[in-house]
Amino acid sequence: MTTPLGEDFAGDPAALLRWYVDAGVDETIGDEPLNRYVTRPAAPAVAPAPVVAPVVQRAAPATPAPPPAVAPVDASATQLAQAAQTVDELRAAVEAFTGCGLKQFASRTVFADGNPQSRVMFIGEAPGADEDRQGLPFVGVSGKLLDRMIESVGLSRETNAYITNVVFWRPPGNRAPSDEEIASCLPFVTRHIELVDPAVLVLVGGLAAKTLLAKPLGITKLRGHWYEYETPGLPRPVPTMALFHPAYLLRSPQQKRYAWRDLLAIRQKLSETAPA
Numbered sequence: 001m002t003t004p005l006g007e008d009f010a011g012d013p014a015a016l017l018r019w020y021v022d023a024g025v026d027e028t029i030g031d032e033p034l035n036r037y038v039t040r041p042a043a044p045a046v047a048p049a050p051v052v053a054p055v056v057q058r059a060a061p062a063t064p065a066p067p068p069a070v071a072p073v074d075a076s077a078t079q080l081a082q083a084a085q086t087v088d089e090l091r092a093a094v095e096a097f098t099g100c101g102l103k104q105f106a107s108r109t110v111f112a113d114g115n116p117q118s119r120v121m122f123i124g125e126a127p128g129a130d131e132d133r134q135g136l137p138f139v140g141v142s143g144k145l146l147d148r149m150i151e152s153v154g155l156s157r158e159t160n161a162y163i164t165n166v167v168f169w170r171p172p173g174n175r176a177p178s179d180e181e182i183a184s185c186l187p188f189v190t191r192h193i194e195l196v197d198p199a200v201l202v203l204v205g206g207l208a209a210k211t212l213l214a215k216p217l218g219i220t221k222l223r224g225h226w227y228e229y230e231t232p233g234l235p236r237p238v239p240t241m242a243l244f245h246p247a248y249l250l251r252s253p254q255q256k257r258y259a260w261r262d263l264l265a266i267r268q269k270l271s272e273t274a275p276a
């Protein structure tokens with residue numbers, strides 16, 4: 001048995017294991033080693049489906065230029081997603097879907113948590129190690145902070161909040177999902193929003209904001225403003241706010257004041273849009 005650097009540990013697997021631990025390997029993500037330099041055979045070509053990009057407008061003060069088109073999406077994903085008429089059907093469709101490359105590395109599909117009847121829907125970035133283990137979004141350290149943040153404005157995943165991500169599988173090594181991986185999940189995310197039909201949509205972190213607002217701006221510019229998220233399957237545009245990601249707030253606690261401001265604006269919007 002040799003290491004990637006050529007040291008030979010023949011007959012001493014414990015020494016080999018110690019070598020890996022000393023080198024900083026603290027987690028195995030598969031039983032077989034994976035050579036990432038080998039190109040995989042391309043997936044069979046599918047005709048691109050006509051995709052309607054979500055229409056997103058800044059609510060005030062001015063309407064910006066139309067958003068750039070979203071990346072091309074897998075036709076079968078669009079068909080599967082649109083065929084789902086309930087959140088449970090959509091969950092089953094996501095679990096059966098094999099068109100996102102992340103799935104082969106993940107242990108669990110992380111679909112959503114909370115109450116799908118909620119008036120507020122939070123969409124984060126991607127599952128991490130804890131989420132992959134439990135099959136639920138935002139259950140690790142940053143998830144605990146998200147829970148505290150939303151609880152501070154009277155929301156909780158146990159009762160009146162619903163939480164998901166823009167991709168349903170953990171990217172290996174917690175890297176950011178690629179544009180292609182995000183695009184493959186996007187038809188399901190769009191349908192998810194349509195089926196939940198929230199009164200307010202909250203995009204947690206820059207990646208979720210960039211994906212769903214389709215704007216070439218970072219989270220620092222996007223947060224703190226209301227946008228309108230629209231698709232043909234929604235009865236009305238959904239007021240949408242981007243929020244700093246809790247993982248970022250853990251690294252930069254001085255930014256929490258802005259998150260607090262945004263949470264108060266979300267609470268206010270929920271009370272303004274409360275059903276009579």
Ligand code: URA
Nearest residue numbers: 124125126127137138
């Ligand atoms: N970060 C996310 O964006 N989503 C999760 O589910 C967990 C961490």
